[in-house]
Amino acid sequence: MQALTARSNILKSSVFNMTSEEIIKKGKDILAKQGIVESSGEYGGKILEAGVPGLGAVGGGVTFLRNREALAKYFIKICLLGKHFTPDSSVELFGVKLAFPILPASMGGIKTSLKDFIKEKDFHQAILEGSKDAGTLGMCGDGFDTSSEYLVPDLIKSVGGIAVCKPRNFEKLKERIEKLKKAGVTAIGIDLDGAAGKLLETGQVTRKDAKELKKIRQLFSGPMFLKGIMSVEDAVIAYKSGFDAIVISNHGGRSIDYSLGTADILPLIAKKLKGKIKILVDGGVKNGYDVFVYLALGADAVLVGRSMLYSVIGGGKKGVETTFNKFSSELKRAMLFTGRSEIADIDSKVLGKY
Numbered sequence: 467m468q469a470l471t472a473r474s475n476i477l478k479s480s481v482f483n484m485t486s487e488e489i490i491k492k493g494k495d496i497l498a499k500q501g502i503v504e505s506s507g508e509y510g511g512k513i514l515e516a517g518v519p520g521l522g523a524v525g526g527g528v529t530f531l532r533n534r535e536a537l538a539k540y541f542i543k544i545c546l547l548g549k550h551f552t553p554d555s556s557v558e559l560f561g562v563k564l565a566f567p568i569l570p571a572s573m574g575g576i577k578t579s580l581k582d583f584i585k586e587k588d589f590h591q592a593i594l595e596g597s598k599d600a601g602t603l604g605m606c607g608d609g610f611d612t613s614s615e616y617l618v619p620d621l622i623k624s625v626g627g628i629a630v631c632k633p634r635n636f637e638k639l640k641e642r643i644e645k646l647k648k649a650g651v652t653a654i655g656i657d658l659d660g661a662a663g664k665l666l667e668t669g670q671v672t673r674k675d676a677k678e679l680k681k682i683r684q685l686f687s688g689p690m691f692l693k694g695i696m697s698v699e700d701a702v703i704a705y706k707s708g709f710d711a712i713v714i715s716n717h718g719g720r721s722i723d724y725s726l727g728t729a730d731i732l733p734l735i736a737k738k739l740k741g742k743i744k745i746l747v748d749g750g751v752k753n754g755y756d757v758f759v760y761l762a763l764g765a766d767a768v769l770v771g772r773s774m775l776y777s778v779i780g781g782g783k784k785g786v787e788t789t790f791n792k793f794s795s796e797l798k799r800a801m802l803f804t805g806r807s808e809i810a811d812i813d814s815k816v817l818g819k820y
Contacts, residue, residue: 481781486792490773493780497521500583504772518663518720519578521772525723529716533750536727540759541820545805553801554808555794559744559767560628560653560689560710565601566794567809568757570786571718571748571771572630572657572693574607584779587617592778594625596786600794603652605769608632608642608660616642619649630655630693633671636678643685653710654686659694659717679707691746696725701735704743711744718749718771729763733814736764754796761812
């Protein structure tokens with residue numbers, strides 16, 4: 467613990483003059499030394515294999531690659547002539563005004579995936595505080611380590627933010643939601659694509675039908691969303707079940723292989739439900755231009771996973787804030803280069819198929 471504290475103090479004093487790219491690289495290098503990588507390959511003269519647990523993908527990593535490939539199908543149409551303006555990237559989400567429509571993806575199982583390199587509490591606190599400092603909402607995932615205490619409510623109570631729960635059995639889910647309500651959580655999500663791994667094998671998480679979804683929705687009067695939506699049919703069920711939002715996500719390729727890329731299904735869901743339910747999306751986001759493409763395809767907000775994880779490891783809460791600011795700057799540049807002064811102005815007309 468003393469080593470971790472010493473490392474945290476070093477981070478606090480060393481990252482203020484670092485760029486987001488430097489912080490993320492630092493985070494990747496630190497984890498690679500622990501044998502933790504997102505893609506198999508040679509690191510520091512050693513061959514490292516990516517997998518789950520860890521930061522890799524399941525199967526052959528097809529889903530993981532498709533998220534990037536789906537984004538790369540598009541190009542941004544540049545239109546620079548016209549009256550000058552300063553882009554306004556602010557939005558309102560779940561009743562909160564945000565500086566930009568970018569949030570951290572829900573991440574959990576840190577103890578297992580990162581080999582206990584950083585304590586789950588320290589990780590989530592950096593995410594929540596760094597997000598808040600940047601002007602957005604932090605988000606905590608729900609770990610699958612059943613020996614750990616559920617620490618998220620205490621963190622939410624002190625910092626604020628969003629909590630995402632695994633699709634546990636109804637009574638366990640109810641118990642967690644009650645704790646989150648008392649903590650003053652902004653919004654609660656259900657991680658449908660978390661129905662995998664140890665929790666599934668031990669019967670602690672399950673698929674959810676429309677009947678149970680309606681029961682779950684009644685547990686909280688504030689905003690609720692379903693994460694792991696990858697079809698128009700599931701999106702419609704979420705809408706009819708009374709949820710305020712959905713997250714189009716294939717869990718970063720970590721739950722099932724051979725899925726569509728999220729940018730492939732997003733336009734179809736947006737065509738059906740845009741304006742009726744908030745549409746969030748994640749998958750392969752590495753910069754603010756990716757965010758811009760997702761917004762143009764119909765998303766209301768975009769979640770960032772691995773880049774934020776590396777930012778925590780490389781720079782703590784300041785690393786998170788720095789990376790959010792970089793993404794926001796790139797998003798505003800894309801808005802300026804396409805003549806879109808507000809987020810609501812971003813539409814499919816700014817994109818072409820490459």
